[in-house]
Amino acid sequence: MSLEDIIQETKTFYCLDCGKCTGLCPVSRYNPAYSPRVMLENALFGFQDDLTYNHDLFSCLTCYACSSKCPGDVDYPLFIQKARALALDAGQHGDCAHSGTVQSLARLMSNPGVSQNRLEWLSDGLRISTQSDTMFFVGCAPYFEHIFDFDSGAIDAVKASLKILNHCGIEPVVLPNERCCGHDMLWTGDVETFRRLAEHNAAIIKEAGVKKIIFSCPEGYRTFKEDYPKYVDIDCELQHISEFLADRIAENGLDFSEVKRKVTYHDPCRLGRHLGIYEQPRKVIAALPGIELVEMEHNKEESLCCGTSAFVNCDSCSKQIRVDRLLEAKATGADTLITSCPKCQIHFRCAMTNKGEEKGPDVEIEVMDLVNLVANALGDGHNE
């Protein structure tokens, strides 16, 4: 794809050069060198090298804070996604966080010969089957469990999701040879690896013969919904677990025990601005007896990003964005910050591990995935 093609596809020529994107961008607030408007300006002037050799090309969080309010409806995150592929062709890439482990794992998984020990976490009476029409997509949580030197909470969220599904009478298919959905590969420009992962997943899902796939990870959900159709056929109904839960609660209610918490909800970018799902998670929270939900200053469409995406260019700017978000959560008086994304949870928890740094004030708040909140309220204290 040439720069010209990218400009066409993302409607960059509609740019009014107004600067609203840059004013809204969480990165630009801390990194004065970064301006989405100027990136587009360079593209429109045809200065391809200024784009591909710009380190900040990988600083964008692809959070859609800019494009959701862009008067010209320019799809800037898509522009970034495609421009990164150009950059990769030119041998440029971002700084990979966590020593590039996440990226390496995704590339490893794209090798069809690799066999994984993916289901080790399955225990505690959680039930799966090979016959169900419904599949649960696990994603990278089993790997996250071993990458971080703090409790990422990712696998607990997977267990909580299964517990919820079991409670609702569903023993889903969970595939032992499932692969990373490829989200991070696609968004860092490695389209080839992404395509291989997508093809693999599409093939095993077809073989499993399921009709519906439920996700607790919004990145997997977004990728299957928006990106897979351009590469592979997935003939299944797709649902985020917050949608599944909201439907269940509306249909016949679920029996929850009392939850004595004051919580605030952080909209993950992929679930919120990417897919427009704001209400379902809030409905699920509101259905828990005794709970109090308070909103942060920036919520729903205006929600702030957790500060890193695709595990690239995680720097002091990312840390600052996170600390600011945590402070916003704290300012509501809530005791728990609920999110609906394993990566948001990881990034927030990570920010709270390095205390006393120059990067921002210490802030302490419990961070929890929505599915854990719900699973805990379903009794038997499995995930307490």
Place this chain on the structure above:
Amino acid sequence: MSDAVLVIGGGIAGIQASLDLADMGKHVYLVEKSPSIGGRMAQLDKTFPTNDCSICILAPKMADCYDHSNTTILTYSEVKEITGSAGDFTVTVLKKARYVDAKKCTGCGECTEKCPAKAPDLFNMGLGTRKAAYLYFLQAVPRVALIDQEYCIRMTKGLTKDGKPRCGVCKDVCQAGAIDFDQQDEEITLNVGAIIIATGFDPYDPTSLTEYGYRRYKNVVTAMEYERLICASGPTGGHLKRLSADDRDPKTIAFIQCVGSRDLHHNKYCASVCCMHSTKEAILANEHDPEIHSYIFYIDIRASGKGFQDYVARAKKEYNVTYIRSRVAEIAQDAGENPVIWYEDTNSRQVKSMTVDLVVLATCMVPRTDAVGLAAITHTALDEYKFFQTSPLAPVDTTIPGIFACGYCQGPMDIPESVAQASAAAARAAEIVS
């Protein structure tokens, strides 16, 4: 065949068209939906680029229009049905009950004074209240009171146990005996040869631009609200102050351009008058209080009319107005209820924030919500934005022969342009009814 003309909408455009036709000896029926003629211009404080007092130059035209021997002004009225064709239209008009006899009412305001029921003051853009028995505004034409049946105690609360009405103070105090609770809506049939549509615009509601915090933050107001706030006959008597409880006089004001205009998510078009009206409003602020510093956030300043560029230059030089090239990204609020503006200064390429005392949103202007209904009644076509459709070489002709459109109802324009179009529409209508 009829040699009368129907004008729908009594803003500056409708008034001018009516006056021209009446002066030519044609009979004009002017149907106005609100209780008074005057339109948006009556709500403005001053007008650019001359800073004339808006109501002072409008009021004589309103009076002339009403007093003219060739006009019949039907206020608080709406067109319900139109049949026939050019030269011979039959029009059904619904004249809503005012519950006040127009022939008897002297406009003394005694009923308004004593009425105990309050209602939001729509003429003042909902800032402040008025009474259920009210005059639409101080200089209303006709100067006839009316009773708002939605808020009138007598009309909403029913009878007491012993069968008596719960209020009637207005009727008791009216010396002229004009209050008439039994008045009914009236249907009037008119025969006209030509029709002029001049229904104007509504300001776009900026609530859906959630990033600007309108309604969430008290010190973020719309330009239309600002015009009322700074106007001597407005809700604060022309004392420009913040809407937060501190009542403080603003010293820094930010004007945000293109709110809901030139935006694919809202209205695609440029509303065409906002660059100038914000410049005017910033000048007026400084005239009220020379300590006031205003900032106008713009994408490009569209000062393309006669004397407009000079006006902008004067604002910079003489009235402490700074222009900043940026479409504002977000408005937050600090602990003192001061709006905090986030933006990229696209000239210096820097992201900045600025704390101000008051924010004024230059919202887009959109066709009246009932334009669609009126288009159906008149069988005329609307364009993609729901403005009445006209064509470049017949700029006041709608798609139906004998029906013309002028002023903001057919596209963005300022007062002088609306007046010019009104005269053009009058001339076109006169050709048919001569």
